[in-house]
Structure formats: structure tokens, C-alpha cells
Amino acid sequence: MLHGSVRFQLLETEGLSGRSRSASAMAELFAPLDRLLAAGGDSRLTINRASGLNEYGCQPTPCPETLSFSSSTATSISERAYHRAQAAREGLMRSAIDVGIDAALDDRIEEMRDELRAHLGLSPALADVVFSPSGTDSQLQALFLARTLLGPELVTVVVAADQTGSGTVNTARGCHFSAATAHGGQVQKGEPIVGLAQAVTSVALPLFDEAGQTRCDTASDLMVFDAVERAVTGGGKVLLQVMDSSKFGWRAPSDTCLEAITARWPGEVQIVVDACQMRLGRARLKRYLERGYLVIVTGSKFFTGPPFSGAILVPGAFARHLDAAGVIPAGLLEYNSCSDWPQNWPVLRSRFPVRTNFGQWLRWEAAIEEIGAYYRVPDSFRKAALTTFGHAVERLIAASPSLGLLPWQARPLDAADEELAQRTIFSFTIRHGAGPRSLSDCRTLYRALAGQAVADDLEPVTQACLIGQPVALGRDPSPPAALRISASARLVSQAWSPSIDVAHRNLQRAIDDTGAAIANLEALLVRLDESNQWK
Structure with missing residues (x-):
């Protein structure tokens, strides 16, 4: 619950302008739930009016008829999580009657920190939680926290820069990654964020070489160690x-490399993971966290x-130092609100504006529902389900x-990986x-497999299937690409049943759906080649 000084700060906003803003926020809370779930982010969440989908082919309402193996990219909300979001909204409305919308939302977000830590097996002393609209936004927060810990002159060394989000090229330098912030501020993509970008440079270390081959672990370790050594020798501190x-x-x-x-x-x-x-x-x-690393997480990939x-996730040992942070970068104020920061950081959070982001909050409500459902499944079944599904996918692709x-x-066995x-x-x-399909072809096939119309007049499949977006291999102007089929927490939690026979049938259904997705992809390939013959 709110500390007394924090509650007073929030209730102070209920002046004339505060009451007007709160009334507007309450009105917003009554908007259709699917609209709220797609709000408070960047352009990637924008719903296409014709298709009802965002750019990932996802929708903000449950679509159980869609075959979904896309957790390496994004997934539409489940019925279970949608009901959680509905209930959370109703609960917030009731709480707001007693304490006001700002205080009610701040209390609820603090409770969600405790829920998330509990599901992940983390104590409050070990980890504080700083929320954001997206993993990309969290990268900006990580840069701010690193500057607070190390000083303003930083070199950001990004490992596997070709395997992280597209916005990282900008966030690593303290620059805007989109044309608008999650709170609706209009900005210039690629331009420096005032107060955050000064004295920050960035080094990108790709996972793939020019030929599209992954570097071996030894070569990758040497590249990372050398990059850090050059930065420190040059007088810089390193994120x-x-x-x-x-x-x-x-x-x-x-x-071993990180320890060295x-x-x-x-x-x-x-280090930020x-x-x-x-x-x-x-x-x-x-x-x-015990080693003092910052860890950026999301609830929207595997979960x-x-x-x-x-x-x-911020090591709890950092809390006192971070709460005493000096001047907040002016440009960062547009990206964050008071409730994003833990209540036990009262000084720092008092410098951020009090405002609501219902979309961010509701998406985390939904994600926490999925995380809890996954970890309520017995350990043995989680492992067995992922193993069984994985072996089946490998067989289907090989066939x-x-x-x-x-x-x-290949990784050394480590019990910490569970x-x-x-x-x-x-x-x-x-x-x-003689080689793999191009990135352009893979994008066409990805959209058609998802049931979307494509410019090539390739007829989409009748049963939509979402898989992981194509990823370029190498750095050629027209590179080949790979697609992805992914196991997810939802696959496990939906398959689980105390009845062994029921659980087996549920898991087999998911495997059969994977086979259907691959068969649909094979049919699309035939049609694509036939279409290309006439061009």
C-alpha cells in the first residue's frame, strides 16, 4: 500500500486541474477493454481497422481459433488473461471511489510488483521492479539507471545487436526509438533524448557474421571482452x-566471460541482461540479481x-543509491510516470509526473495471469511438456x-536453467x-500464413497461424531469413491436467496443430512459386 507521503503527493493532484484530469482518466477507464489493451504503447500496437490486427498479426481480444506458435515475437491475449484484465478494471473502479483513480492505480501496481516477484521466486530484498510499456522502453530506463550508478559518460556495448529489438540501435545511444512515446508525446525518431543522450556512445556486436553464420561461443566471448577493454582503456564506463x-x-x-x-x-x-x-x-x-546485474524482462514473449x-528487475542493494538520483533527464519524463517506479523509492518517483497508462497496467495484469498459471503447473510436467513438444517439432521440420x-x-548443463x-x-x-528463401519471401509467407492479405496476391490460408517473424541471416542487402516455431508458457498451462490421459491429449493437439501449420506453409510455398512463374 501507499506510504503516507506518497499518498499525500497523489491526493494533492486532486486540485482543480487534478480533479479534471482524474475525471478524464475515469472516463478513459470505461472505454472498450480491447481498446485499452492496445493503448499506452507505441505504433507497434496500432490496430489496423481493416484487419483488426496489429503489425504482428495479433489482436487485443481472444482468438482461440488461431494456431499460435509465435511467442518469440508476440501473441494475442488468451481468454483467461482477458477475463483477468476485465476483473482488474472492475476492481480499480471500485477502489477509485474510495481513494481516487491515481492512488488506486498506484496501489494496484505496487501489488503487482509483489505478485510478479512471488511468481518468479524473488524476495523484495533481492529485487525491485520498475515497470514500462515495453522492453524497448525498459532499455531507456536501464541507461538512466546505469548513468546514475556509473556517471554520465558511458559506452553502451550491445551484445547480439542483430538479435535484439529494432529500437535498440536508438535506445543504446539515449535516442527516441519511435515517432511517439507511450504517453502520446510526439518526438523525432533517432533524435537524442534531452538529458539522456549526452556523452553516450554505443558499440554494436552482432551474433552473426557477414555470411549469416553464428559465431562460436569462444569467438563471441573474445569479441565482447575486447570491446569492453577498449572502452575502459579509452577512459569510459561501460553499460x-x-x-x-x-x-x-x-x-x-x-x-565465464561475464565473471571475468x-x-x-x-x-x-x-551489466544489464x-x-x-x-x-x-x-x-x-x-x-x-545476486551478481548485481540489471535484468530486462517482459510478460509478452514466452509467457x-x-x-x-x-x-x-533491479538488485535491491541498489535501491538507496538509485532513489537518491540527482537530476532526472528532462526527456525521460515523457516516457515514465510516478507509478512505474517502486514505492520504496519515494525521492526518485516524486520527480516523475502522476498520470495513468491503463494499457500498460492491463497488459501486465494479463501477463501476470499467464505467469502464475505456468508456475502453478507441477515442475515435472513443465519439463516433460516442453521436451515432448520440442522433440515433435524437430521431427516435423525434419520430415x-x-x-x-x-x-x-550447445550449453553446459546448469541446474539454474531449470x-x-x-x-x-x-x-x-x-x-x-541451392539456398534459403529471402527475407522478402519469408515476410510474404509469414503474412499469408497468419491469414493476412499480401501484396503478391498470394491467397492466405483459411485457418490463421502465427509463428515467429522472419529474422535476417547475415548483413547482405537482400539477406536470406529464418522463421520460428516456439513453445510457450501458455502451451504448457493449457495442456496441463491432473489426468495424465487428458494432459497427453491436450499436448498431442498442440503437436497436431504444429503439423497443420507446417502443412499450410508447404501449400503456400507451392502457390508462391506458381505466382512467381508468371511474373
Whole structure:
């Protein structure tokens, strides 16, 4: 619940202008739920009026008829999570009658911090939670926190820069990543954020080489270590953004490399883990925080909450220092609100505006519902379900005459990875003559498979199927690409039943749906080639 000083701060906003803003917020809360779920983000959430979908082919209402194996990109909201969002909105309306909308929302968001930590097995002493509209927004928060910890002159070293979100090229330099912020502010994409970008430079380290081949772990480790060494030798402090895991499920650099870096340059390097895919065990998450790493997470990838929902897990040991942060970058005020920051950081959060972002809050309500459902499934079944599904997907891809499964990163066995030590993203290329299909072809096939009309007049499939968006391989002007079929938390929680027979049938249904998706893709390939013959 709210600390007394914080509650007074929020109630103070109920002056004339505050009451007007609160009335407007209450009116907004009565908007259709699907509209709220798609609000308070950036252009990636915009719903196309003709299709009812965002750019990822997702919709803000449940669509159980769609075959969905797209958790490496984004997933439409489930019926269970949609009902959670409905109930949460009704609960907030009741609370707002007693304490006002701002205080009610702030209280609820603080409760969600406790829920998220509990599901992830983290104590309040170990981790604070800073919420944001998306993982990309969280990268800006991480830059601000690193500047507070290390000083304003920073070199951001981004590992697997070709495997992270497209906005990272801008956030790593403290620049706007879109033409508008989640709170509706109009900005210039690529331009510096006032007060955040000064004295920040960035180094991008790709996971793939020019030929589209993944670097081995040893080569990747050396590249990362050398980049940090050059930055520190040059007099800079380093924000090192590492990957766990990438769009293809890879982790880079190794734990050994990170331990060597922190031992060599204590106080010179702050590590932030891009764990937005959330394909890591809870024990590993805890280990990162114990080592003093910031961890960026989302509820919208593996856990299949609706896109987008971001957060940074901050080591609790940092709280006192961060709360005493000096001047807040003026440009960052447009990206954050008071309630994004923990209530036990009263000084820092008092410097941010009090305002509502119902979309961000409701998407996290939905995501927490999915996270809780997943971890309520017995450990043994979570592991068995992911293993069974994974082996089946590998067999289905191997049996296809057109698909080629890409190799997965071999990792040392580590109990901290729990059931997510195994592969959950199955990346594949589509053969075309002597090589794989182009990024352009893969995008066409991706949209048609999702049931969307495409410019090539390729007739879409009748049963929509979402898989992971195509990812370019290499840096050619017209590169080949891979698509992805992914296992998810929802697949596991929906398959679970105390009855072994029922659970088996549920899991087999998901495997059969994967086979249907691949068969549809094969049929689209035939049609695409026939269409190309007439061009």
C-alpha cells in the first residue's frame, strides 16, 4: 500500500486541474477493454481497422481459433488473461471511489510488483521492479539507471545487436526509438533524448557474421571482452547489454566471460541482461540479481501476455543509491510516470509526473495471469511438456521437404536453467534452389500464413497461424531469413491436467496443430512459386 507521503503527493493532484484530469482518466477507464489493451504503447500496437490486427498479426481480444506458435515475437491475449484484465478494471473502479483513480492505480501496481516477484521466486530484498510499456522502453530506463550508478559518460556495448529489438540501435545511444512515446508525446525518431543522450556512445556486436553464420561461443566471448577493454582503456564506463536469450534462443556471452569482466573492471562496468524472451530459469534470474546485474524482462514473449509489457528487475542493494538520483533527464519524463517506479523509492518517483497508462497496467495484469498459471503447473510436467513438444517439432521440420532446422546453441548443463535448459525456439529456413528463401519471401509467407492479405496476391490460408517473424541471416542487402516455431508458457498451462490421459491429449493437439501449420506453409510455398512463374 501507499506510504503516507506518497499518498499525500497523489491526493494533492486532486486540485482543480487534478480533479479534471482524474475525471478524464475515469472516463478513459470505461472505454472498450480491447481498446485499452492496445493503448499506452507505441505504433507497434496500432490496430489496423481493416484487419483488426496489429503489425504482428495479433489482436487485443481472444482468438482461440488461431494456431499460435509465435511467442518469440508476440501473441494475442488468451481468454483467461482477458477475463483477468476485465476483473482488474472492475476492481480499480471500485477502489477509485474510495481513494481516487491515481492512488488506486498506484496501489494496484505496487501489488503487482509483489505478485510478479512471488511468481518468479524473488524476495523484495533481492529485487525491485520498475515497470514500462515495453522492453524497448525498459532499455531507456536501464541507461538512466546505469548513468546514475556509473556517471554520465558511458559506452553502451550491445551484445547480439542483430538479435535484439529494432529500437535498440536508438535506445543504446539515449535516442527516441519511435515517432511517439507511450504517453502520446510526439518526438523525432533517432533524435537524442534531452538529458539522456549526452556523452553516450554505443558499440554494436552482432551474433552473426557477414555470411549469416553464428559465431562460436569462444569467438563471441573474445569479441565482447575486447570491446569492453577498449572502452575502459579509452577512459569510459561501460553499460554492457548481454543477451539471454536471442530471437533464436541463444545466450551471449558466456557466464565465464561475464565473471571475468566484472572481476577485471569492478565499478567500471554495469551489466544489464536482455531477458525479454524470458526463456531462462528462475534460479538463473536470481543468480543475475545476486551478481548485481540489471535484468530486462517482459510478460509478452514466452509467457504470452499481450504485447507489450516491460520491466526491469533491479538488485535491491541498489535501491538507496538509485532513489537518491540527482537530476532526472528532462526527456525521460515523457516516457515514465510516478507509478512505474517502486514505492520504496519515494525521492526518485516524486520527480516523475502522476498520470495513468491503463494499457500498460492491463497488459501486465494479463501477463501476470499467464505467469502464475505456468508456475502453478507441477515442475515435472513443465519439463516433460516442453521436451515432448520440442522433440515433435524437430521431427516435423525434419520430415518437411522444404524446411531446414537451424542448429541450436550447445550449453553446459546448469541446474539454474531449470526446464528452460532445453530448446523452446525452433528456427528454420525454407529451401529455395541451392539456398534459403529471402527475407522478402519469408515476410510474404509469414503474412499469408497468419491469414493476412499480401501484396503478391498470394491467397492466405483459411485457418490463421502465427509463428515467429522472419529474422535476417547475415548483413547482405537482400539477406536470406529464418522463421520460428516456439513453445510457450501458455502451451504448457493449457495442456496441463491432473489426468495424465487428458494432459497427453491436450499436448498431442498442440503437436497436431504444429503439423497443420507446417502443412499450410508447404501449400503456400507451392502457390508462391506458381505466382512467381508468371511474373
